[in-house]
Amino acid sequence: MGVTTLFRIEKKFADEMIAHAIEDAPNECCGIIAGKDGKVTQVYRAINAHLSPYSYTIDTKDLLRIDGEISDREWEWIGIYHSHTFTEAYPSATDINLAFLPNLLYFLVSLRDSSSPDLRAFHIFREDGTVTEEPLAIFE
Template identity: 50%
Template sequence: MVVALFRIEDHFVQEMVAHSREEAPNECCGILAGPPGQVAALYRTVNTSASPVRYSIEPKEILRIAQELEEKDWEMLAFYHSHTHSHAYPSATDIQLAFWPDSLYLIVSLADPQQPVIRGFYLRDGQVAEEEMEIV
């Protein structure tokens, strides 16, 4: 059995929480990238939905980031977005619009503003599989 674990440095977690707070009450979104299994960069993206209940990233923006990553031999490791009023669990919309089966989906919840919660999930074929996270 493979023990799944997503390692991430604490400053990236802090950056996602800060981004979530800046965009609240709307959801924020972004991409984590780096060499396989190692988060090395965080890219903030624009939530073109500008909504408190959903997010969307312009395909052109994803493509631009993907090209930059290709030059460095890096991968897109995770998409992150915030839930400003609900728990850190994928919504029906999140599951429906998860087009990247190999990417982890991180959700930052500000439901309790004093205690942000972050959880990660793989979303494949309508199934939700939580990935354990190790913050280092």
């Protein structure tokens, strides 16, 4: 068994992902999480090119814009987030199949219980379909 790690993230960044999910509902929202030395520095909202309640893909132009900004600031990609408006905060079969970047954390916001949005993060290894939760420590 590996050592259990907690991924530390400031509450304002967690709140930003949840706010985006609520604003775009019932469609899924998506975005990119940037950081420095493993610490989150910014949550970038992106356009879901699918405009769909059931799937997402980050709009290509938006992806290039955000990636350029992350490079300019000498930050790194930490993760990608998207929302599930009707299902739990757990990667779907499609999410696993599209998780091409095993070093990233995949954040999921669930609005299934609208009074209590859920935010969770996972490492996804698409080759063997392994999903490992990275527990979050949300701090002020």
